Amino acid sequence: MGYKEEFEEIFRSKITRDGSEALFEWLSRTDFFTAPASTKFHCACLGGLVQHSVNVYRTMMEKQFDPETDNEESFAICGLLHDVCKAQFYKEGTRNVKNEQTGAWEKKAYYMVEDSFPYGHGEKSVFLIERFLRLKTSEAVAxxxxxxxxxxxVRGGSFALSQAYEKYPLAVKLHLADLESTYLREKGTSAVRARK
Structure with a gap:
């Protein structure tokens, strides 16, 4: 089963609140299932965004899920949808790179950001999701x-992150799963770096 099929299976079986079908249909009309997850780092490849989304969900369920306190639908929403802000965000282009062995200049593909809706990162994902379904406060914060x-x-000096993590454990769990997926599980998944 590919990542798109796994994403759809998890989404349809775990996310059942009003608006979920409209959200899935919207995702299907974007490049969400073919887009990369980054320009050159983790999952910088065709389908990288859906791969990363499934990986974060899996990591959350494996490492962070507590059946006594956690909700499977919330984990599916957060894991699968935290990066919907990256749909319609990247564009593939080419640039000239010098081949160190031959000395010749060669065209190499790369991904660049072309953000038509510059609204931040996490806040943009929340905004896009909530056009279709209502998030619980803990999900929105996460x-x-x-x-x-x-x-x-945070880099600009905001202290809201520590308050969010203190009040909403789901936010900490999503962040930890995102870090593990990005830096450990997805190491070596950049097609762009492989092309060098």
Whole structure:
């Protein structure tokens, strides 16, 4: 089973609240299932975004899920949808790169950002999801702050992250799963770096 099929199976079996079908249909009309997850780092490849989304969900369920306190639908929403802000976000282009062995310049494919809706990262995902279905407060906070210390607001001096993590354990669990997926499970998944 491919990542798109696994995503759809998890989505349809775990996310059942009003608006979920409309959200899935919208995702299907975007490049969500073919887009990369980054420009050159983890999952910088065709279908990388859906691969990363499934990986984060799996990691959350394996490492963070407590059946006494956690909700499977919330984990599916956060794991699968935390990066919907990256749909319609990347564009593939080419640039000239010097081949170190031959000395010749060669065209190499790469991904670049072309953000038609510059609204932030986590907050953009929350906004896009909520056009279709209502998020619980814990889900919205988790998705908003899933970047942790890499978030622009945090780097700019905001202290809201620590308050969010203190009040909403789901936010911590999503961030940890995102980190593990990105830096450990998805190591070596960049087609762009492999092309060098």
């Amino acid at each position: 998705i908003r702050w899933h970047m942790g210390g890499f978030d622009d607001a």
